[in-house]
Amino acid sequence: MIEVSALRNQFGDHVVHQDLGLKVRKGEVLCVVGGSGSGKSVLMRSIIGLHRPSAGQVTIDGVDLLHADDTTRQSIERRMGVLFQKGALYSSLNVLENVMFPLKEYTDLSQDDMTELAMSKLALVGLQPQVAFNSVQSLSGGMIKRVALARALVLEPELLFLDEPTAGLDPVGADDFDELLLTVQQALGLTVFLVTHDLDSLHKISDRIAVLAQKKVLVVDTPQRVAEYDDPWIQDYFNGPRGRAAQATQREHITERGEGNGN
Numbered sequence: 001m002i003e004v005s006a007l008r009n010q011f012g013d014h015v016v017h018q019d020l021g022l023k024v025r026k027g028e029v030l031c032v033v034g035g036s037g038s039g040k041s042v043l044m045r046s047i048i049g050l051h052r053p054s055a056g057q058v059t060i061d062g063v064d065l066l067h068a069d070d071t072t073r074q075s076i077e078r079r080m081g082v083l084f085q086k087g088a089l090y091s092s093l094n095v096l097e098n099v100m101f102p103l104k105e106y107t108d109l110s111q112d113d114m115t116e117l118a119m120s121k122l123a124l125v126g127l128q129p130q131v132a133f134n135s136v137q138s139l140s141g142g143m144i145k146r147v148a149l150a151r152a153l154v155l156e157p158e159l160l161f162l163d164e165p166t167a168g169l170d171p172v173g174a175d176d177f178d179e180l181l182l183t184v185q186q187a188l189g190l191t192v193f194l195v196t197h198d199l200d201s202l203h204k205i206s207d208r209i210a211v212l213a214q215k216k217v218l219v220v221d222t223p224q225r226v227a228e229y230d231d232p233w234i235q236d237y238f239n240g241p242r243g244r245a246a247q248a249t250q251r252e253h254i255t256e257r258g259e260g261n262g263n
């Protein structure tokens with residue numbers, strides 16, 4: 001679905017990515033991890049067209065985004081939903097107006113149709129209808145993420161990009177958000193590209209994990225195989241005390257589910 005090849009990103013003398021390659025398969029949840037400053041956000045911004053790479057190629061469904069004409073690029077961009085760090089909601093708009101915003105930008109739908117679609121997305125992310133008329137300032141951290149997810153889904157994308165969606169949430173809120181994301185991803189058959197530091201999220205929702213290090217994607221594989229990869233940063237991250245705790249929690253979840261449903 002997404003293919004990044006020979007990607008280079010450089011700011012002045014600072015080379016962030018060099019000869020980076022990555023493929024994201026249709027329908028998978030791919031989580032991207034890496035140390036602070038390893039270039040996770042820049043990679044996501046390069047794919048969604050918010051940052052023009054210094055060199056390389058980004059194709060989505062076979063379309064070379066960096067060389068496509070405006071019409072082709074916009075038609076691909078319409079197939080992507082994005083949830084930015086901290087939600088990036090407009091504080092001057094209420095919840096409904098925030099969710100409707102992409103519909104106003106990209107469609108000619110009537111006000112009634114836009115309202116109906118936006119309300120259906122708020123329901124999808126588990127928010128009550130009355131929340132639609134709340135101000136953004138009145139929302140809890142978890143609700144902000146849900147509204148941002150509703151907005152990211154309102155154009156019914158095939159591809160969903162999320163940058164640190166559980167950052168700033170308490171563990172229960174983060175767990176609820178992960179559950180919601182998995183449910184939505186499976187219900188809508190989305191391809192998900194997710195940048196995260198959250199080890200619990202990684203083990204809970206990722207089909208594959210891509211590790212950014214040494215200016216490239218060092219390894220991309222299932223969580224189990226990545227955790228076995230012989231690299232000091234990976235070993236420290238996945239098999240240090242916090243990584244082991246996250247794996248143990250995940251094993252407990254799987255055991256509970258297995259015993260509960262007879263699998």
Ligand SMILES: Nc1ncnc2c1ncn2[C@@H]1O[C@H](COP(=O)(O)OP(=O)(O)OP(=O)(O)O)[C@@H](O)[C@H]1O
Binds near residue numbers: 034035
């Ligand atoms: N617009 C910019 N101008 C200059 N340098 C930039 C710009 N955007 C990113 N960088 C640099 O690129 C590097 C990678 O940044 P990026 O935000 O992608 O890292 P990250 O892996 O997402 O980090 P974190 O986990 O801390 O969010 C950093 O050193 C950052 O300072």
